[in-house]
Amino acid sequence: LIQHPMLENIEHLKGHIDWQELEPLATWTGDSIEALWPILLLRQDEGFVRECHGDLKLSNLVRLESGIVAFDCVEFNAELRDIDVISDVSFLVMDLVSLERQDLAYTFLNRYLERTGDYEGMTVFALYYVYHALIRAKIAAIRSLERKNTMDAECDIEEMTFYCDVAREWVNRDRPKLILMHGFSGSGKTWLSQQLLSCMPAIRIRSDIERKRALGLEEQEGSGSGVGTGIYADDARRDVYARLGKLAEALLDAGNNVIVDASFLEREHRRRFRGLAERLGSGFSIVDLRAQRDFLERQLRERDRAGRDASEADVAVGGHQFEHADPLDDSEANVAVPVEMDETVDADAIVRALLETQR
Template structure:
């Protein structure tokens, strides 16, 4: 017996003529037509254009059952996505009756709206190989590409300003009640699939999510009042990111219809998701984690923080990652339910269960800790930090605080190239190390882990970062990297026997980086499972 409800198909027969029209080469000046079917849309590729119609379906999470709702979604889709992908979205066409009862395409507008039976979003066509989910499946994602994605997300968030006023007849966008409503909606949809999702597991998830909202209520509201709730993308998964004009481009943004009805002239009664920017980022981090690509998720998080400095939002990541995974679980389950015959959606059912597991695990994060990595230039500090960070602390791993990167940002200097000698003055260096310690404290306070990457050649610099861990309090590990065993022996000698190097008393663990960085990282990570591996004293 199929206990998973399929989407209600209200008027699919009415769309048969529209589908025939768009699938006919004559509609596209004789060009060959390729058809792509999804559960919510049918897409036709012809020449350098893509034509998308929404299916007349009513999922628990999406109602497209009437022509008017499809009109509103189509117009809003183009308006919203032109923020991030203006070159991709060309406009909307109406499907209207023509001569002899045949359907034709016409520009959307007052003249066509009344007669239209359906609506078509017109996009520029791009290569499927340019989709980031395809690149992930093929193992072709790169660090440079994902850094550029993080930059695009940060740019969207920084440029977005929430112009949606609070309305007394509904919860404020992105506020506590709105987040609670999102949790309740996700859990309600998950409970429609009792054969797929274990009810006790859903009880644990609901309790965990609602408990997290209650604990973070003050922060959710403070961020809303401070302007961190903005018009966002709303569905930042890899499948909604493509390479266009040689740049990562965000498209396929979530569309929210104004169920209360918009005023005449408003953008089709629909608009973007207005949520906390960290809620938006969490979709992408969750998708990468689900695909077992945590190193890329860690990279995205760290690049985003470099660009925005929004460390306070870290405290909400476990909640938002869990909520995003729960939403994806019910959407995937709905897709599985729509597959006929029963059983055809087995892979989607397995994936939905994996999303639920992720939603539960995100609410039980690893404890934070602070690892400081010091050493002279060329000892591989940054490489080791990058390898350790994904394995430390909550999903998607530790925040990396890197002194050279911070120095350049404080000086407003380019990321590449040689800094002037003044950039390494005593005053600038003191400012950099002070900022490192301050940011480390903020991250730990938010419940996240830290990997601090700097030379740390002076005893006071090392003492300051240790003191941050002691104040948190969290476990601390200080590492001093050396290139060979002889150097390790030299660094371990008393101060007076080091030839004036000025390192002072070295209380940190001296680590020779002989061999590959991966081997060194594995040796260190193996210590994490030991009963007493880390010092906590300052």
């Protein structure tokens, strides 16, 4: 069972690290296992624990012409590769973050979540992330004892300390922030949120993908919907915002920054999400995307011709939005970061503004 190797990491490190430094990680690990135990078992029952790679790190990936391929899985021990899929994912994310490639880590993590819909896995993600960081620390500590060369042993101890710091930084993250993308179809919400998720970093939830997932449709599969019909009908729109709210709450509760990629043209939906952030004690901001109507219509036509986007909103849908949208009120404008999308966009500057924006 997973709690044994997690607690074993702590036991191995006791002889190498001052207990005052290790105790917070030990306490956090024990408390997390206890709190998440029912969810860990539920994920096993639901089939998320299965044969995986078992050692999904950068040194076990190779780029071929056909794409990136994983190799050298754990073949010698079935128990080490029969794990929760989110554990495999968390190892690669931790490896990338430790090498200061947060951008790649969150691009990979978000794409995994969008493809699989396993947002519930983020509830236990932090536990596995810290677990893999402490495995790296434990291995370095054990290796230091086997060294005959003092300098090599000292390097191992430095590596052990480094990975303990990686774990500690994750545990001590700032309070999460909820960010709403706000803008008409074609304004570039998905493009901009892609830049922001790797800079902040954050988990993004896309309304275009979730509304299709609810209907059993693939990301780029057409539904034949028009203005006010199918996936754009009033009841379907209410359902998708309810789904987005449920996912956002779980992600925030697990300590993640969250970007909700939806139009949020109705004040009712914006107020509901702002209330969620206030209830959870999370930060709250709105990214207000602005553009001229001819720019939006041009973007919608180009997107429709390309046929590579999950959104099916066309010029007719965009026109309907213009007629029925609720503008931001004063209280919303106070927490909004305006972005002129028909000008050069500086994602880093937007992130800085978001982090400075108060509720």
